[in-house]
Amino acid sequence: MKVLVETSARHLHVTQQDLETLFGAGYKLTERKSLSQPGQFASNEKVTVVGPRGQLNMTILGPTRKETQVEVSLSDARALGVTAPVRESGDIKGSAPCKLVGPKGEVELAEGVIAAKRHIHATTADAQKMGLTNGQVVSVRVDTAERSLVFGDVVVRVSDSYALAMHIDTDESNAAAAAGEVYGEIVK
Amino acid sequence: MKVLVETSARHLHVTQQDLETLFGAGYKLTERKSLSQPGQFASNEKVTVVGPRGQLNMTILGPTRKETQVEVSLSDARALGVTAPVRESGDIKGSAPCKLVGPKGEVELAEGVIAAKRHIHATTADAQKMGLTNGQVVSVRVDTAERSLVFGDVVVRVSDSYALAMHIDTDESNAAAAAGEVYGEIVK
Numbered sequence: 494m495k496v497l498v499e500t501s502a503r504h505l506h507v508t509q510q511d512l513e514t515l516f517g518a519g520y521k522l523t524e525r526k527s528l529s530q531p532g533q534f535a536s537n538e539k540v541t542v543v544g545p546r547g548q549l550n551m552t553i554l555g556p557t558r559k560e561t562q563v564e565v566s567l568s569d570a571r572a573l574g575v576t577a578p579v580r581e582s583g584d585i586k587g588s589a590p591c592k593l594v595g596p597k598g599e600v601e602l603a604e605g606v607i608a609a610k611r612h613i614h615a616t617t618a619d620a621q622k623m624g625l626t627n628g629q630v631v632s633v634r635v636d637t638a639e640r641s642l643v644f645g646d647v648v649v650r651v652s653d654s655y656a657l658a659m660h661i662d663t664d665e666s667n668a669a670a671a672a673g674e675v676y677g678e679i680v681k
Numbered sequence: 682m683k684v685l686v687e688t689s690a691r692h693l694h695v696t697q698q699d700l701e702t703l704f705g706a707g708y709k710l711t712e713r714k715s716l717s718q719p720g721q722f723a724s725n726e727k728v729t730v731v732g733p734r735g736q737l738n739m740t741i742l743g744p745t746r747k748e749t750q751v752e753v754s755l756s757d758a759r760a761l762g763v764t765a766p767v768r769e770s771g772d773i774k775g776s777a778p779c780k781l782v783g784p785k786g787e788v789e790l791a792e793g794v795i796a797a798k799r800h801i802h803a804t805t806a807d808a809q810k811m812g813l814t815n816g817q818v819v820s821v822r823v824d825t826a827e828r829s830l831v832f833g834d835v836v837v838r839v840s841d842s843y844a845l846a847m848h849i850d851t852d853e854s855n856a857a858a859a860a861g862e863v864y865g866e867i868v869k
Binding site: 566567568571579608610611632636639640641642643644645646663664665667668669670 | 754755756757759767796798799820824827828829830831832833834851852853855856857858
């Protein structure tokens, strides 16, 4: 059972309200390129994420969401000077704080900075075909020339709004020396 | 077969000649703390490593060596703007260039920036006890709360000047969410 392995670089999701604070009243995200998950896109809008130790520029992914969330690698978290917990997307309670700086304003986030838990997006049909269920935890073997490894603790997330793909962060991608189009083998 | 897994943050090794260019004629490294490998130490001396995109401060590890070598994670390499090959220590031919900036001078390295290939240091006695041989490639399972994984492509290096330990870089450590004292299980 092969799955495309995609690397998510640091990025953030924002509420419409925070977007307007950062970019001005009535501002709308503009699409730069579509992502593999249907309806999701990288915008042209970037903000500076500021932590106690450093700052990093990040692209906002669209569309806007109900909560603002900053997804970083643990390397990024160290550069920012924050302790980002490993969490599934949306699970931001008690996660790290930061400040967002946009061209028109700033947002102080009391929480919202996480390192994404590695996961597989699958449609109901994909999941049935592969014998996977929502919330199941699997391992995925990634064979590369110099840093092959098997990722454990990969959460399967099933929704018909998804497209089949595994998402890892840049640390995880680098740990596998993954470059170009990479596929993993699901090991239950 | 358990092995202590140690994370190596970015650092560099320098020749005595480069050390003197960076810190002044006749300069000697001063020890800040000893490392697990016998005779090796983190010095008090730091330099700025400059790439085409960015720069990072790094500690020099001592004692001085026959060749200057900068060891970075692939995240670091991206921040610097260089393409660091995954290599065993000492194998720097054709690796990435950079500039070193010290308090007294600069060194332009035509090559020397690598991402260290993950490896296990073992004494002859360790290796015999574990049934390992120099140059053997093994896998190592690291179980953590949220990011367990199995590192493949781990090279065993045997020398009586070593102490038993596995070395991974910060990306690899982050990919396992390894924190505190971590042990791995060697899987041949």
